[in-house]
Amino acid sequence: MDQTKPMLVFQTDFTYKEGAVCAMYGVVKSVDRSLEIIDGTHELPQYDTWSASYRLYQSMKFWPKGTIFVSVVDPGVGTARRACVAKTTDGYYIVTPDNGALTHVKTFVGIEEVREIDETVNRLRGKGTEGVSIFHGRDLFGYCAARLASGIIDFEGVGPTYPVDEIVCHELLQPTAHDGVVEGIFEINDPNFGNLWTNIPLQMFLDQGFAYGDHLHVVIRHQGEVRYEDTVLFHHSFGMANKGDVMIYNNELMKVAMAVTMGNLCKTHNLDFGPDWTVTFSK
Amino acid sequence: MDQTKPMLVFQTDFTYKEGAVCAMYGVVKSVDRSLEIIDGTHELPQYDTWSASYRLYQSMKFWPKGTIFVSVVDPGVGTARRACVAKTTDGYYIVTPDNGALTHVKTFVGIEEVREIDETVNRLRGKGTEGVSIFHGRDLFGYCAARLASGIIDFEGVGPTYPVDEIVCHELLQPTAHDGVVEGIFEINDPNFGNLWTNIPLQMFLDQGFAYGDHLHVVIRHQGEVRYEDTVLFHHSFGMANKGDVMIYNNELMKVAMAVTMGNLCKTHNLDFGPDWTVTFSK
Amino acid sequence: MDQTKPMLVFQTDFTYKEGAVCAMYGVVKSVDRSLEIIDGTHELPQYDTWSASYRLYQSMKFWPKGTIFVSVVDPGVGTARRACVAKTTDGYYIVTPDNGALTHVKTFVGIEEVREIDETVNRLRGKGTEGVSIFHGRDLFGYCAARLASGIIDFEGVGPTYPVDEIVCHELLQPTAHDGVVEGIFEINDPNFGNLWTNIPLQMFLDQGFAYGDHLHVVIRHQGEVRYEDTVLFHHSFGMANKGDVMIYNNELMKVAMAVTMGNLCKTHNLDFGPDWTVTFSK
Numbered sequence: 001m002d003q004t005k006p007m008l009v010f011q012t013d014f015t016y017k018e019g020a021v022c023a024m025y026g027v028v029k030s031v032d033r034s035l036e037i038i039d040g041t042h043e044l045p046q047y048d049t050w051s052a053s054y055r056l057y058q059s060m061k062f063w064p065k066g067t068i069f070v071s072v073v074d075p076g077v078g079t080a081r082r083a084c085v086a087k088t089t090d091g092y093y094i095v096t097p098d099n100g101a102l103t104h105v106k107t108f109v110g111i112e113e114v115r116e117i118d119e120t121v122n123r124l125r126g127k128g129t130e131g132v133s134i135f136h137g138r139d140l141f142g143y144c145a146a147r148l149a150s151g152i153i154d155f156e157g158v159g160p161t162y163p164v165d166e167i168v169c170h171e172l173l174q175p176t177a178h179d180g181v182v183e184g185i186f187e188i189n190d191p192n193f194g195n196l197w198t199n200i201p202l203q204m205f206l207d208q209g210f211a212y213g214d215h216l217h218v219v220i221r222h223q224g225e226v227r228y229e230d231t232v233l234f235h236h237s238f239g240m241a242n243k244g245d246v247m248i249y250n251n252e253l254m255k256v257a258m259a260v261t262m263g264n265l266c267k268t269h270n271l272d273f274g275p276d277w278t279v280t281f282s283k
Numbered sequence: 284m285d286q287t288k289p290m291l292v293f294q295t296d297f298t299y300k301e302g303a304v305c306a307m308y309g310v311v312k313s314v315d316r317s318l319e320i321i322d323g324t325h326e327l328p329q330y331d332t333w334s335a336s337y338r339l340y341q342s343m344k345f346w347p348k349g350t351i352f353v354s355v356v357d358p359g360v361g362t363a364r365r366a367c368v369a370k371t372t373d374g375y376y377i378v379t380p381d382n383g384a385l386t387h388v389k390t391f392v393g394i395e396e397v398r399e400i401d402e403t404v405n406r407l408r409g410k411g412t413e414g415v416s417i418f419h420g421r422d423l424f425g426y427c428a429a430r431l432a433s434g435i436i437d438f439e440g441v442g443p444t445y446p447v448d449e450i451v452c453h454e455l456l457q458p459t460a461h462d463g464v465v466e467g468i469f470e471i472n473d474p475n476f477g478n479l480w481t482n483i484p485l486q487m488f489l490d491q492g493f494a495y496g497d498h499l500h501v502v503i504r505h506q507g508e509v510r511y512e513d514t515v516l517f518h519h520s521f522g523m524a525n526k527g528d529v530m531i532y533n534n535e536l537m538k539v540a541m542a543v544t545m546g547n548l549c550k551t552h553n554l555d556f557g558p559d560w561t562v563t564f565s566k
Numbered sequence: 567m568d569q570t571k572p573m574l575v576f577q578t579d580f581t582y583k584e585g586a587v588c589a590m591y592g593v594v595k596s597v598d599r600s601l602e603i604i605d606g607t608h609e610l611p612q613y614d615t616w617s618a619s620y621r622l623y624q625s626m627k628f629w630p631k632g633t634i635f636v637s638v639v640d641p642g643v644g645t646a647r648r649a650c651v652a653k654t655t656d657g658y659y660i661v662t663p664d665n666g667a668l669t670h671v672k673t674f675v676g677i678e679e680v681r682e683i684d685e686t687v688n689r690l691r692g693k694g695t696e697g698v699s700i701f702h703g704r705d706l707f708g709y710c711a712a713r714l715a716s717g718i719i720d721f722e723g724v725g726p727t728y729p730v731d732e733i734v735c736h737e738l739l740q741p742t743a744h745d746g747v748v749e750g751i752f753e754i755n756d757p758n759f760g761n762l763w764t765n766i767p768l769q770m771f772l773d774q775g776f777a778y779g780d781h782l783h784v785v786i787r788h789q790g791e792v793r794y795e796d797t798v799l800f801h802h803s804f805g806m807a808n809k810g811d812v813m814i815y816n817n818e819l820m821k822v823a824m825a826v827t828m829g830n831l832c833k834t835h836n837l838d839f840g841p842d843w844t845v846t847f848s849k
Contacts, residue, residue, distance in 0.1 A: 011588070017473075018341070019338040021322075023342040026342055026343075026344075026345030033347060038595075038603075041584065042582065062589045076522045077520055077522065133532070138345070190584055192580060192581040236644055237644020262613050301758065302606070302622075302624035305604075307628075312630055313629060316573075320604075329828075360804065361806070412818065
C-alpha cells in the first residue's frame with residue numbers, strides 16, 4: 001500500500017452475499033493497485049440513509065485525517081439525486097449520494113465544501129457498463145473515490161461545487177431538560193446487541209443532577225402511547241446491573257443509552273428507534 | 284504488500300461464523316507475508332457451485348489482469364473431483380475444485396489452460412493437518428494459490444495440465460427472441476435485495492424493439508405453471524417506478540432483470556431462480 | 567504495510583451491522599497507518615467466551631510467529647475483570663479480557679507470560695471517550711494492541727505481569743477410551759454447516775481399532791438422556807457418505823466430528839454442544 005495516499009473506508013447496504021462488493025473493489029484496485037481499502041460495513045439496513053448518516057458520524061473521527069469515506073446507500077440510484085463528494089471541516093472526505101447520508105456529519109461536525117461528481121469525467125469507462133444505471137457504487141462512487149485517493153484528480157477535479165445549504169438532510173430532533181426531567185428520542189439502535197441509543201448527551205443528565213448509581217424513572221412512548229415504564233439503574237457499564245436487567249448507561253459517543261445486560265432490549269421489550277419513539281427520564 | 288505479486292481474491296461458502304477463514308488466511312500469510320488478500324465473499328450459498336460460477340463471472344473482469352481468484356465451494360472435498368488452477372483467456376487465474384464453478388467463465392470468457400493441483404508438492408505440510416481431508420480451502424487451495432502468487436511456483440508448477448474440454452460444467456440455457464417475444468430463465472438472484480436476473484442480454488430486448496419507458500407483458504412460469512403475470516414498466520433504474528412496484532431493468536452485467544422498487548421481488552411474489560423458472564416478455 | 571511489524575488479527579462478537587468495528591480499526595490506523603489489520607471474525611456468538619477461546623486455538627498456529635490476536639468478547643466490560651495481553655509459549659500474543667478466552671490456548675499450547683493492561687498508559691485519549699466504559703475494543707484492546715504492534719511499547723510496556731495460574735479458565739472435560747468404547751463431548755459446532763466437533767483426538771479412535779470405512783455405533787446423550795442413536799459410517803470426508811446421511815470424520819484439527827453430508831446435523835437432529843452433550847462410539 002502507498003501510505004502517502006488516503007485510505008478508502010466503504011460502507012454500503014450491499015452485504016457480502018453476492019459479487020457486488022467484489023466488483024466495486026476490483027474497480028478501485030484497477031484504478032490504483034496501491035490504494036488501501038477498508039470495510040467499514042456492508043450490512044447497513046437496506047435503503048436506510050439515516051443509518052448511513054449515523055454510522056459515518058459514529059466512526060469518522062477515529063480515522064486519520066484525510067481518510068476518504070465511501071457511503072453507498074442509494075435507493076434513488078439512476079434518478080436526479082446528486083452524487084457528491086463532501087469535505088468536512090475536520091479534514092475528511094465523504095463520497096456519497098446526496099440523500100440524507102450527510103445529515104449528522106453536516107450538523108455535528110460541519111461540511112466545508114461539497115462538489116457534484118462530474119459523470120463525464122469520473123465514471124468508469126471501457127468495461128461495458130456505460131449503459132448500466134443501477135450500480136453507482138461500482139461505476140461512479142468507487143471509481144471516483146479511487147481517482148481522488150490516487151491523486152489522479154484533486155478535490156476540484158470531482159466536479160462543480162454547490163452550496164452546502166443545498167445538501168439534503170433528515171430532520172434532527174433536539175432533546176430537552178428542565179426541572180429534573182430529560183426527554184429525547186431513541187435515534188438509533190445497536191442492531192447486534194439490541195441496545196437503544198438516545199439523542200441525549202450525557203452532560204444533560206449530569207446537569208440535571210443524575211449520577212451513576214441512581215435509579216431513574218423511565219417512560220418510553222411510541223406515538224405518545226406508553227410502551228415501557230419502570231425504574232431503572234443508571235450506571236457506567238452493563239456489568240453494574242444483573243444479567244437480564246434493563247439499565248441506562250452512556251454509550252460510546254457519550255450519549256445516554258439503554259440495554260438489557262447480556263440480553264436484547266429491542267427484542268425483549270419490543271422497542272425500536274425513530275422520531276416516534278420518545279423517552280423521558282426523571283428521578 | 285508487494286505489488287509486484289498478484290492479489291488473491293477469495294470466495295467461499297464458509298461464512299465468518301467460525302475460524303475457518305482465519306486459519307486459511309493464516310496459511311497464505313505464512314507462505315508469504317507480503318501477499319494481499321481480498322474478501323470477495325464468504326457468504327456464497329452452501330454447496331452451490333452454480334453461484335460460485337456466477338459470482339466469478341460477475342466480478343472478475345473488474346480486477347487487474349493477473350489477479351488470482353480462489354473459489355472454494357466444495358461439496359466433494361476429499362473425493363475424486365479434481366482440484367485445479369485455470370488460466371483464463373483474458374489473463375486471470377482461478378484456483379478451485381473442478382465441480383462446475385468454472386461454467387460461466389469457460390463459456391463467456393474462455394479458459395486457455397487448466398492444471399490439476401499436485402498434492403505432493405502444493406499441499407500444506409508441517410502443521411499436523413496431513414491427515415485432514417475436509418478443509419482443502421486451507422490445506423490445498425489457499426496454500427497453492429499463495430505459492431503461485433508469491434512466485435514460489437509458476438503456473439506449470441501447479442501440476443499437470445489436462446484438456447480444457449474435461450472441465451466440469453453446468454448446463455447453460457440460451458434465451459430466445461422472435462416476433463416481439465423474448466424468453467429466458469432467471470439464472471441467479473440478488474440474495475440481498477431480492478432481485479432476479481435473467482439470462483437475456485439487454486441487446487435482445489432492444490433488437491425486439493423494446494425501449495426504456497415501455498410497459499411489457501411479463502409471464503413467469505415455474506415448471507410450466509404460471510406464477511406471475513402482469514404488465515410491468517421497463518426502465519433504466521428502480522427510481523423510475525413507484526416504491527413497491529415491480530419493474531424491469533438491465534442489471535450491472537447488461538442483462539435483463541426484475542425488481543420491486545425498494546422492496547424484495549423474490550419474497551413478495553414467492554419467486555426463485557434456476558432452469559425451472561422461465562420468464563417471457565412481450566409488448 | 568510495514569511488514570517488520572506484526573499483523574493484528576481481530577475476533578469479536580460485534581458483527582458488521584453498525585459502526586463499532588469501523589471505529590475500532592480507525593483507532594488502530596490512527597496509532598500507526600502502516601499496521602496490517604486482518605478480520606479473524608466479527609461473528610462470534612454474543613457473550614460467548616468459550617467460542618472465543620476455541621476460535622483462537624483453531625486458527626492461531628497457522629499464522630506467522632509474532633502475530634498479535636485481539637479477541638473482544640467482553641460481557642464484563644467496565645467491571646473488575648482484567649484486561650490482559652498473553653504471550654504464548656509458541657510465540658504469539660493475545661490481547662483480550664481475561665474471562666475464559668484463553669482456556670484452550672493455555673491448556674493445549676501454553677502461556678509463557680501474561681500482563682494486565684495499564685489503562686493509565688494504554689487507553690485512548692483525546693477523542694472524547696475518556697468517560698466511556700462500554701467499548702474497550704476501541705478504547706483499550708485495539709489501542710493497546712496497535713501500540714504493541716507498532717513498537718511504541720514493548721511487551722513490558724503493556725503493564726504489570728501477573729501469575730499465569732490466575733488466568734480465568736473454563737473447565738475442559740477429557741475424553742475416555744477403553745475396551746473399544748470412546749466417549750467424549752461435543753465441545754463446539756461449526757455454526758455454518760451445522761457439524762459437531764468432539765473433544766476426542768483421532769488417535770484415540772485409531773488406538774481402539776476404529777478405521778476409515780467402519781460403521782460405528784453412536785449414542786448421543788443430553789444430560790444423560792439419549793437424543794440420537796444409530797450406526798454411522800466413519801470415513802475421511804463427507805463425500806464418502808450419501809447426501810443426507812450422518813457420518814463421522816476427523817475434523818480440521820484432527821479431532822473426531824460428525825456431520826450430515828451436504829446437510830446440517832445440528833438442525834436435522836436437534837443437537838447442540840457443551841458439557842451436557844456426551845457422545846459414545848463403539849463398533
